[in-house]
Amino acid sequence: MPDYGQDLQFGTFLTPDAAQPDRVVELALLTEAAGLELATVQDHPYQKRFLDAWALLATVLARSSTLRVTTNVSNLPLRPPYVLAKTVASLDVLSRGRVELGIGAGAFWDAIAAAGGPRRTPGEALAALDEGIEVIRRAWRSGPAPVHDVEVWIGAIGPKMLALTGRVGDGWLPSQSYVPPEDLAERNARIDDAALAAGRDPSAVRRLYNVNPSDDPAWPEWLAELTLTPRHQHVHPRR
Numbered sequence: 001m002p003d004y005g006q007d008l009q010f011g012t013f014l015t016p017d018a019a020q021p022d023r024v025v026e027l028a029l030l031t032e033a034a035g036l037e038l039a040t041v042q043d044h045p046y047q048k049r050f051l052d053a054w055a056l057l058a059t060v061l062a063r064s065s066t067l068r069v070t071t072n073v074s075n076l077p078l079r080p081p082y083v084l085a086k087t088v089a090s091l092d093v094l095s096r097g098r099v100e101l102g103i104g105a106g107a108f109w110d111a112i113a114a115a116g117g118p119r120r121t122p123g124e125a126l127a128a129l130d131e132g133i134e135v136i137r138r139a140w141r142s143g144p145a146p147v148h149d150v151e152v153w154i155g156a157i158g159p160k161m162l163a164l165t166g167r168v169g170d171g172w173l174p175s176q177s178y179v180p181p182e183d184l185a186e187r188n189a190r191i192d193d194a195a196l197a198a199g200r201d202p203s204a205v206r207r208l209y210n211v212n213p214s215d216d217p218a219w220p221e222w223l224a225e226l227t228l229t230p231r232h233q234h235v236h237p238r239r
Contacts, residue, residue: 004203011038013236016051028060032067040072046115061095073102073155077117081132085139089146097148104155105129166194171206208234
């Protein structure tokens with residue numbers, strides 16, 4: 001698997017537990033204090049145990065100074081793309097450029113429908129994500145504009161979603177539980193092929209990975225091997 005030529009960075013993948021709101025914020029601030037670059041949070045608006053992801057990130061931004069944040073990933077069926085674009089741009093302006101956008105086509109359709117969202121087939125979800133990303137970027141061009149070029153990181157698993165990532169995404173954001181390490185090379189190759197077919201350099205698509213921490217003594221060695229040979233650009237342990 002190639003080295004995509006971008007700096008290796010680390011972050012955290014936090015659970016927005018509504019029963020422990022202070023702890024979640026403190027974990028994000030600890031991320032910054034430890035010298036890591038990015039704090040990310042799950043976005044499941046239908047989950048009654050979770051805080052709203054963007055309200056939580058706004059709180060973290062207000063209490064930090066260098067930390068960058070994103071959803072991991074935003075639930076598009078319950079986040080109208082124009083409104084989502086305005087939320088992201090506004091927080092980017094207020095934080096002086098510390099917001100990125102992780103986004104996904106949706107899953108857990110029973111829960112989404114119960115929360116008033118659409119129930120989409122895989123094809124419909126793919127088309128909605130493709131259209132939604134275009135709406136978001138048009139909204140940023142119209143204003144308010146983010147103060148930096150916000151990257152759109154796509155949570156993709158299947159071949160068609162990977163092709164979309166290579167064609168229009170600024171990054172790929174999978175989780176180890178859905179894409180195990182042994183599958184990374186094949187999935188990255190699909191993104192590379194789609195990027196090349198669209199006239200893009202594959203290195204324009206940032207590679208990120210949510211890893212599951214382990215008590216196995218060999219875990220640190222495995223993580224070092226994963227991140228350094230080849231380099232993954234962002235690695236986010238779950239918390």
